[in-house]
Structures are given as C-alpha cells and as structure tokens.
Amino acid sequence: MGLRAGKEAGSGTVLMTGVALAALLLLSVVVLFAQASVAASRAATAADLSALAGADAARGLRDGNPCAVAAEVASLQDARLTGCVIEGESGHIVRISTEVDSIPALPPASGRARAGPPSSDP
Numbered sequence: 001m002g003l004r005a006g007k008e009a010g011s012g013t014v015l016m017t018g019v020a021l022a023a024l025l026l027l028s029v030v031v032l033f034a035q036a037s038v039a040a041s042r043a044a045t046a047a048d049l050s051a052l053a054g055a056d057a058a059r060g061l062r063d064g065n066p067c068a069v070a071a072e073v074a075s076l077q078d079a080r081l082t083g084c085v086i087e088g089e090s091g092h093i094v095r096i097s098t099e100v101d102s103i104p105a106l107p108p109a110s111g112r113a114r115a116g117p118p119s120s121d122p
Contacts, residue, residue, distance in 0.1 A: 032105065039102035043111030046079035047098040051115035054094035058086060058116065066094050074098050082110070092116045 054070035056062040062069060067084035074081040074096075083097030093116030099108040 032103075035103050036106055036109065039100050039106065039109035040111070042077065043079060043098050043100040043109040044113070045111070046074050046077035046100060047096050047111035047113035048115075049077060050074045050079075050081060050098060051094050051096040051113035054084065054086075054096060055092060055115035058092045058094055070094065070096050079111075080108075083112075088116060090117075 050070035050073045053062065053073040054066040057064050057066040057069040064072075066086055067081070070084055071081040077098075077100075079098040079100045081096065082099050083095070085095040087093045087095065093114065095114045096112065098111045100111070101108050
C-alpha cells in the first residue's frame with residue numbers, strides 16, 4: 001500500500017500552522033497581561049514610597065516641600081508624579097498619584113497612595 005495523494009494532502013500542515021498561530025496569540029496575550037501587572041505593581045510601589053516620603057516632609061522629619069520630595073522619590077522609582085494633595089487639619093496627610101510607562105501597546109499604569117496620621121473624620 002502506498003501513500004495516496006488526494007484532497008487532504010497537506011491538511012496536517014495547515015492544521016498545525018493554525019494551532020501554532022493560536023498558541024502564539026495566546027502567549028502574546030499572557031505576556032501583555034504580565035507586563036500590565038508588573039507596571040501596575042511598580043506604580044503602586046512608587047505611590048506608596050512617594051506618599052511616605054511626602055508625609056515625612058510634611059511632618060518635618062525630612063527637609064523640603066512634601067510634593068517636591070514625593071516627586072523626587074517617584075522619579076527614583078522610574079515613575080511620574082501626576083498628583084499631590086496635602087490635606088488634614090495639620091497638613092500632615094499626603095495623597096499621591098503616580099504613573100509608570102509600560103510597553104507601547106499598553107497605557108501607563110497608575111498608582112495612588114495616602115500617608116499620614118489617621119483621619120479624624122467619622
């Protein structure tokens with residue numbers, strides 16, 4: 001018995017090419033989600049550290065303007081400070097917003113944090 005060349009000759013190649021392309025697409029989606037997760041984590045970490053540093057400056061434990069100190073700490077984390085609000089009766093609460101760039105296919109990841117004494121609001 002010999003091989004029969006017919007209508008289905010080469011269909012396995014086409015099928016495997018389709019499976020390989022589907023696997024490549026799935027892998028690309030997984031990598032994009034992983035990159036987005038890493039960027040979001042970096043933005044949150046930068047916001048936390050910046051808020052803590054800003055709160056230290058607001059309380060006088062560190063020299064400088066709280067928002068300037070927070071911006072400096074954010075830049076050390078490869079992040080941009082996009083918002084800084086000093087609030088509270090004593091001005092010791094600092095709210096920070098940061099952004100971190102990811103790969104060009106994704107928008108920047110953002111992070112927010114608050115540091116300072118507990119709020120006295122009920």
